Amino acid sequence: MANSSYETLSFARLVNEPWPSTNLATSAAFGGFLFLITYYAYPTLFPKKGAIHQLGGISILNAWSFFTKRYDFLRENLKKQAMFQFWVLNHRVVALSGEEGRRVFFTDKSLDFSEGYKILMGGAPRLEDIKVKQAPAEQEGVSWFNKRVALLLRKERLETVLPSLFDEIQVRMEEWGKEGRINPFENVNDLVFQMTVRMATCQALSSDIPTVKRLYTLYWILEKSATPITLLWPWLPTPTKRGKDKATKDMFDLLDGYVEMRRRADVLGEDALDLLIAEGDSNKAIIQFVMGVTFAGVINTGMNSCWLLLHLAANPEWRMKIHDEVTSLMNKYTDSNSPDPLHKRLATIPIPAWEDDMPNLDLAIRECLRLTLSGTTLRRNVAQDLHVGDKIIEKGSFMAYSLADAHLNPEIYTNPDTFDPFRFEAGREEDKKGNMSYLAWGTGRHPCTGMKVAKLEIKMIIAMFLAGYEYQLVDGSGRFPKPFPKPNRNDLQQVSTEQSISTMGWWARADCSVKRRDR
Template identity: 25%
Template sequence: MDFIGLSEGLQQLPAPLFYVGATVLLLVSLLILRVASNHMTFKAPPVYEPIPFVGGLIKFVQGPMRLMSDGYRSKGEVFTVPLAHKKMTFLLGPHVSAHFFKANDDEMSQQEVYEFNVPTFGKGVVFDVDHKVRAEQFQFFAAALKTAKLHTYVPYFVSEATEFFGKWDQQGVVELQTELSHLIILTASRTLMGREVRENMFRQVTDLYHDLDMGMLPISVMFPYLPIEAHRKRDRAREELSKIFAKVIQARKASGAQENDLLQHFIESRYRTVYNGRMTNEEEITGFLIATLFAGQHTSSITSSWTGYFMMTHKEKWMKPAIEEQKRLMREHGEELSVEVLNKMEVLHAIITEALRLFPPLIMLLRKAKTSFSVTTSKGQQYVVPKGHIIFASPAFSHRLAGVFERPDEFEPDRFQAPREEDKRRPFSFIGFGAGRHGCMGSNFAYLQIKTIWSVMLRNFDFEMVDPFPQAQYNSLVVGPGPCRVKYMRRKLKV
């Protein structure tokens, strides 16, 4: 429509007709704009606000899964929850989460939303630095977790697991996650924190790490410096760990020892484009070690436990094939457990992945939108998420969506094997280790660690559940199973 021509034509009319014509033109213009706006994509996500101002906070503290479930049921895959002065937007499912995983740090930032980790990890590392420094620090982690390095870690996994299970009786009953948590702390102390910690300070460091861990609560996400006892113990533990690692680092540097562990790698790391190319300092190294331990310990111990519970619950269908796989590899390679042998365990790999799909330890991933961006739901609805919103993606919730995986609540490891390969149908369907630009760099480390542990267990023990299948503890920041005892009986696997 030629609005300029119409307006010029109106100006030639007598005054009464001019006003009538202008009014009609204005009404027509408003009608056209309204119709057009219904077809425009610049539409903010629907708002889910159970109780004005504080409703989101109450449900968030009670458990994010409840908040996501209620919001999804009410509003769908995309919705915004007002939280006091902040706006939280949830992107649930692969159709709406591509930008979350693909965007760079100038578009979707980690720093602001993960600042609650600073009291635990320490100042000057990871989420207490700008993205240029953080990118260099992440390169330190990436280099330490390359395949060549993993080859040096696996023998430590094997020796720690063999020694640990060698102390079990001929038969007995154990709380499985407690046992596996102890073992994984042992392997972590040797491969990550170093021989000195493993041999001389293991109990002291483990107790301090426990206090750090207990200081990471759901309320800590919103109020990391809240003056509560858990935070005070966290801060004291962080200070003591800093003193311990300073002494270990100084002693190792003075001795000139060259160890195959993450500590050695961090000691030798040097910045390339920031800080004038200096070496890492003691406080940074301590922060790197704590961050690595936090990233790996929970994922491995929790996923190892779920892996066992599922195999024991599906003995014929999944534990038996996992044992047969061990027999085949023992016929081919003897007792050897190397990177090459562990990588051939396709059945065990699928079981671990399915356990991680159903019960990922990290139920939420966070970013802050530095720019506005658009999303399109599986039903074709289009929304623009405004700049400044806190953005949530959820492995735990998205993995259970019927449109993403078939029979999503069922344990079916073959969904990750040919010909099903459901995780490959749409990008970002499986996000158990995150995805995209900030996918977990330690995923290979975790798989090798868990495969080693369960290889040693399957080769030496039979297992059966004593308690009912455990419930996930969704009221925790890192979600694991509730207490569950299993019975073990020692035996030697016959090949």
């Protein structure tokens, strides 16, 4: 009883007597801390009906894991809950999985594609970051972008551009020499970037190799600027932020010079800049489009070209099937007695043949994409509260779906970590199990508008490589690497850091390499 009286008296004194300023500051801070803990913990401890499971712990640590180890973060938490939510600063993010989650994510009209990527993932630089007034709204939307992509991918234009594409690939491959080791995650990416510049700008730029290399340097500065800090706090004047803004300005000025040059041309042709100028697009809209195409296409096309070369090196049966397919295509559409070099002969093969007459390479590309594309796609619910089963995704929420939920799912794909293009053939067709089980080229309301040119570029690289070189995959000691390289699924541009081997290298950044020589 005495203790109780003492505690009551102490509490009354604490309330009624004036506090020292240090106690006030400490108490205010402690009160704020308690408020934050209660604010974020309450939904977890006392969920309302229809509420989605909310991750516990400190929100900024969850957000940091989402940005630094996204694949692991989603995989581990989705093992416990088919759907969960967490906070990235003041933004709610809902992660989904399963067939019903896929259906809603890829088909519901309430979900906005471009809004989903603005905050949660880096991408093409935005012109407002360098105080350049944006193009008109009608020249910014996904619909406008897709229409311009379709304009550039017309069959007639592809056939016009194809010879110069092969010429420029040949020039870059000659830089490798006739024998040696290459790192595809550098050298093959160079090829893809070169092809993208040719497809998205003009020949005057793409044939100027030093300028293309300068553009490539700027591209990688911008690609690597998407760090957790710059994504979470984009207003912080960090060195990375300043480097990003400078690279954006330099890229804008470089491209602006070529757009102006094409505007002054007496006759406009089939170059991308010419076609966009003819459509009446402003310099700002054209440059934003070129940046968008570049950042959308280079990483995925380059990465999958590299990994396909590795898988073919490790699977002689499929390598021979595709080599024979390339040879057959050349024999059918070109003169086998022609003195023309390989790249000139390949350039005469018609576009429909590249698209339809290479079924084995199509299967191998399909399987390579399934294995490597395990990243996260994003959306934002911009219309109204959305029901998924008995759960409610509130308006304004961001949404995340890991492609690995389908592509690496053993209930859909037998031995999902194994390269096995046969799985798509008639009689097996594992990709037909369930709904939307193959997502590499988009699905639902957002199919990939660049699929045709991406597949063409991969086929061109594989054809040039298999028909032009003998090669093998080796580690640092010159032997086939064991175990086979694995992608780091938190950063698919890298092989797994758990291994002492890398992928095909001049030893600049190499743990394993392709040893090759001219045929």
